[in-house]
Amino acid sequence: MVSLQWYVWLSLTLFMVGVFGFLTRRNIIMMFLSIEIMLNAVNLSLVSFSHFLNDLRGNIIVFFVITVAAAEAAIGLAILIALFRNRASANVDELKEMKG
Amino acid sequence: MPDIGAQLWLLGPEIVLAVFAFGVILLDLVIKEKSVLAYLSIAAALFIMFTMFGRQGTAFGGMFLADGYGLFFNFIFLTSLCLSILVSLKYLPVERINFGEYYGLMLFATIGMMVMASAGDLIMVYLGLELMSLSVYVLAGFMRQSTRSNEAALKYFMLGAFASAFLLLGISFTYGLTGTTQISGVAQYIKDNGLAGNPVLAFTTILYVAAFGFKIAAVPFHMWAPDVYEGAPTPVTAFMSVGPKAAGFAVIGRVLTVALGPVSSEWTGLLIVLSILSMAVGNILAISQTNIKRMLAYSSIAHAGYALLGVIAGGPEGLASMMNYLLIYTFMNIGAFTVVTLLRTEGVKGEDLSDYEGLSKNHPLLSALMLLFMFSLTGIPPTAGFMGKFYLFVAAINAGYLWLTVIAVIMSAISAYFYLRVVMYMYMKEPGTVIPVQRSTAGRVALMFTGIAVLLIGVQPTGFIQMARSALAGFGI
Amino acid sequence: MNEILFGYLSFAILALSIAAITRKNPVHAVLLMIVMFFHLATMYLALGAEFLAAVQIMVYAGAIMVLFLFVVLVLNIREEEKGERFASGWPLGISLAAGLLILILIITDKVLTGRQGQFTQAVILQETHTKAIGKLLYTQYVFPFEVASLILLVAIVGAIVLAKKRLG
Numbered sequence: 001m002v003s004l005q006w007y008v009w010l011s012l013t014l015f016m017v018g019v020f021g022f023l024t025r026r027n028i029i030m031m032f033l034s035i036e037i038m039l040n041a042v043n044l045s046l047v048s049f050s051h052f053l054n055d056l057r058g059n060i061i062v063f064f065v066i067t068v069a070a071a072e073a074a075i076g077l078a079i080l081i082a083l084f085r086n087r088a089s090a091n092v093d094e095l096k097e098m099k100g
Numbered sequence: 101m102p103d104i105g106a107q108l109w110l111l112g113p114e115i116v117l118a119v120f121a122f123g124v125i126l127l128d129l130v131i132k133e134k135s136v137l138a139y140l141s142i143a144a145a146l147f148i149m150f151t152m153f154g155r156q157g158t159a160f161g162g163m164f165l166a167d168g169y170g171l172f173f174n175f176i177f178l179t180s181l182c183l184s185i186l187v188s189l190k191y192l193p194v195e196r197i198n199f200g201e202y203y204g205l206m207l208f209a210t211i212g213m214m215v216m217a218s219a220g221d222l223i224m225v226y227l228g229l230e231l232m233s234l235s236v237y238v239l240a241g242f243m244r245q246s247t248r249s250n251e252a253a254l255k256y257f258m259l260g261a262f263a264s265a266f267l268l269l270g271i272s273f274t275y276g277l278t279g280t281t282q283i284s285g286v287a288q289y290i291k292d293n294g295l296a297g298n299p300v301l302a303f304t305t306i307l308y309v310a311a312f313g314f315k316i317a318a319v320p321f322h323m324w325a326p327d328v329y330e331g332a333p334t335p336v337t338a339f340m341s342v343g344p345k346a347a348g349f350a351v352i353g354r355v356l357t358v359a360l361g362p363v364s365s366e367w368t369g370l371l372i373v374l375s376i377l378s379m380a381v382g383n384i385l386a387i388s389q390t391n392i393k394r395m396l397a398y399s400s401i402a403h404a405g406y407a408l409l410g411v412i413a414g415g416p417e418g419l420a421s422m423m424n425y426l427l428i429y430t431f432m433n434i435g436a437f438t439v440v441t442l443l444r445t446e447g448v449k450g451e452d453l454s455d456y457e458g459l460s461k462n463h464p465l466l467s468a469l470m471l472l473f474m475f476s477l478t479g480i481p482p483t484a485g486f487m488g489k490f491y492l493f494v495a496a497i498n499a500g501y502l503w504l505t506v507i508a509v510i511m512s513a514i515s516a517y518f519y520l521r522v523v524m525y526m527y528m529k530e531p532g533t534v535i536p537v538q539r540s541t542a543g544r545v546a547l548m549f550t551g552i553a554v555l556l557i558g559v560q561p562t563g564f565i566q567m568a569r570s571a572l573a574g575f576g577i
Numbered sequence: 578m579n580e581i582l583f584g585y586l587s588f589a590i591l592a593l594s595i596a597a598i599t600r601k602n603p604v605h606a607v608l609l610m611i612v613m614f615f616h617l618a619t620m621y622l623a624l625g626a627e628f629l630a631a632v633q634i635m636v637y638a639g640a641i642m643v644l645f646l647f648v649v650l651v652l653n654i655r656e657e658e659k660g661e662r663f664a665s666g667w668p669l670g671i672s673l674a675a676g677l678l679i680l681i682l683i684i685t686d687k688v689l690t691g692r693q694g695q696f697t698q699a700v701i702l703q704e705t706h707t708k709a710i711g712k713l714l715y716t717q718y719v720f721p722f723e724v725a726s727l728i729l730l731v732a733i734v735g736a737i738v739l740a741k742k743r744l745g
Binding site: 004008015018022028031032035038039041042045046049053055057058060061064065068071072075076078079080082083085086087 | 223226227230234237238241244245246247250251253254257258261262265268269271272273275276279280281
């Protein structure tokens with residue numbers, strides 16, 4: 001029997017992998033993938049809490065998180081396509097239109 | 101389960117707005133004249149504004165709380181919705197983005213905010229926040245042919261999604277810690293089990309402050325604000341400098357002061373840091389801006405810092421002064437953005453500070469109103485901004501934060517420099533080229549309304565603060 | 578859950594996600610993510626959340642990642658492979674993330690308590706997970722469910738508004 005602690009630690013490590021990816025990668029798709037890793041880390045912690053608390057609320061939240069993640073992916077990629085039509089670059093360092 | 105009709109009655113404002121949002125999106129297919137959709141949206145908002153009050157109770161097992169607090173914030177959201185739509189009417193054709201979905205998304209964003217303000221459960225906080233944010237991301241990138249607008253949407257989206265992941269982590273740990281996500285249940289569990297000083301609880305508190313700090317654009321979570329405010333269509337900037345910010349504060353009021361109320365000492369310190377940094381960074385960086393939208397973005401960061409004073413002071417008095425300030429901020433900030441929008445005409449951007457040189461010679465009334473809004477944002481009597489700050493500072497002093505109030509007053513004095521610079525440009529410089537103004541009746545209506553509101557609240561300030569105080573009855577603090 | 582299974586799954590999840598975020602080619606990263614999602618789904622199964630395991634594979638691996646692949650291929654992002662993979666401050670980033678992680682791991686050392694609910698594994702097994710979730714979704718959680726439907730609608734409208742070619 002693996003204790004709850006290990007699940008929480010796994011989830012937090014996974015979350016930090018996502019944070020690291022978001023902070024260091026410059027490609028927008030990769031940054032977006034890092035956010036998906038973070039959401040999955042949260043989902044994992046919710047499912048394990050749910051399991052150890054004998055309560056389904058965590059599972060329900062995961063259901064909503066997955067829904068929102070799908071919506072977020074659609075909007076984010078649409079924004080990326082709109083940007084790409086105008087300038088053909090997926091590097092955040094080239095987002096320099098506005099400065100100050 | 102209690103009577104479903106009574107529960108739906110409590111949800112009335114949200115349901116009516118959702119129905120109108122569907123209607124707007126469907127009618128968009130058959131109606132060529134898009135202003136009809138705008139008037140329809142305004143009619144919906146006004147209808148709700150006049151019929152929503154008096155609802156009280158909880159619906160759907162505590163997921164939704166109808167109380168004075170939520171309704172007061174609904175009033176702020178609907179006001180900013182109406183004003184932003186009025187401002188958009190002539191702006192959209194100029195930018196060639198006159199599409200009906202614009203109004204639909206505005207309505208959906210407002211529903212999201214209303215859900216946030218009335219959330220009784222952290223799930224609803226998250227879902228409302230996402231509904232609002234996703235709509236506003238799209239609105240920020242609505243000028244698809246403009247690279248600046250695309251960039252604004254992308255930056256807002258990336259950082260917003262990043263911040264909401266932190267919010268989710270906070271919700272997850274709150275759930276693990278207390279076994280519930282219901283806001284009142286969390287508070288009860290913390291109180292019953294003496295969780296004060298629990299390191300995990302402190303950790304979730306930091307996550308909440310970061311996630312909500314992002315939504316209200318408080319330093320150090322403000323990096324997105326200047327770029328997004330500058331790149332987004334101006335009426336959308338006006339809308340998101342007020343609506344999502346107020347929604348963020350509404351959620352701070354629910355989650356921090358109610359759910360985490362028993363451990364308030366743990367987050368007050370964080371908010372004090374946020375507040376001081378926001379006031380300092382916002383006001384000081386605003387000085388060097390030459391783009392008026394960017395300047396107002398830094399100003400909105402600073403105003404988040406002022407409004408945080410109310411939350412820090414806490415109690416009914418502090419929260420009421422915060423709510424009152426956000427309402428006043430709605431009027432004065434949208435007013436200022438209306439002037440900026442009216443200067444955008446065919447071929448003229450009208451966003452640069454130099455465009456305001458000698459504006460009073462050609463457009464005396466517009467300049468006078470801009471002067472009023474700038475005075476109000478600075479906090480000079482007899483405008484509403486002064487009264488708003490006055491109540492905030494009194495609440496902070498009464499709660500024992502005299503030193504914080506002194507900092508806020510000093511920062512307000514610094515802010516006079518860049519607000520009054522706009523006035524100086526308008527009145528003391530010679531006009532270069534004549535800047536035309538949009539011939540927009542709707543824009544003028546919005547301008548008159550905000551101008552009158554700013555003056556009226558300045559002279560007769562007790563009405564709204566009383567309303568805010570009575571709204572907090574039964575809030576649970 | 579069995580220790581060996583947990584050990585394998587957690588190792589695979591971490592290794593795959595680290596591999597995914599360090600790839601130069603986004604297509605490889607997306608494919609690694611899909612494998613990672615399968616491992617996560619297995620973990621959900623082991624935790625008794627069979628419905629979520631199915632949703633994880635169908636929505637995450639099946640829909641979201643395929644959408645990513647589409648966009649990566651449509652946009653044909655090539656210049657990434659020439660440029661620097663990481664921002665110049667990546668050592669700072671990794672030390673920040675690692676430091677934060679250690680801090681959090683220390684503070685989460687057995688402090689998670691929480692009130693016990695009524696859905697023990699026996700109850701869920703008897704009723705089946707999907708049925709239990711479904712019942713809750715359409716009773717207690719019907720309001721968030723409706724709001725989630727609005728979010729999906731906004732996503733549809735927003736994606737079309739932003740990405741559709743339109744004569745200005």
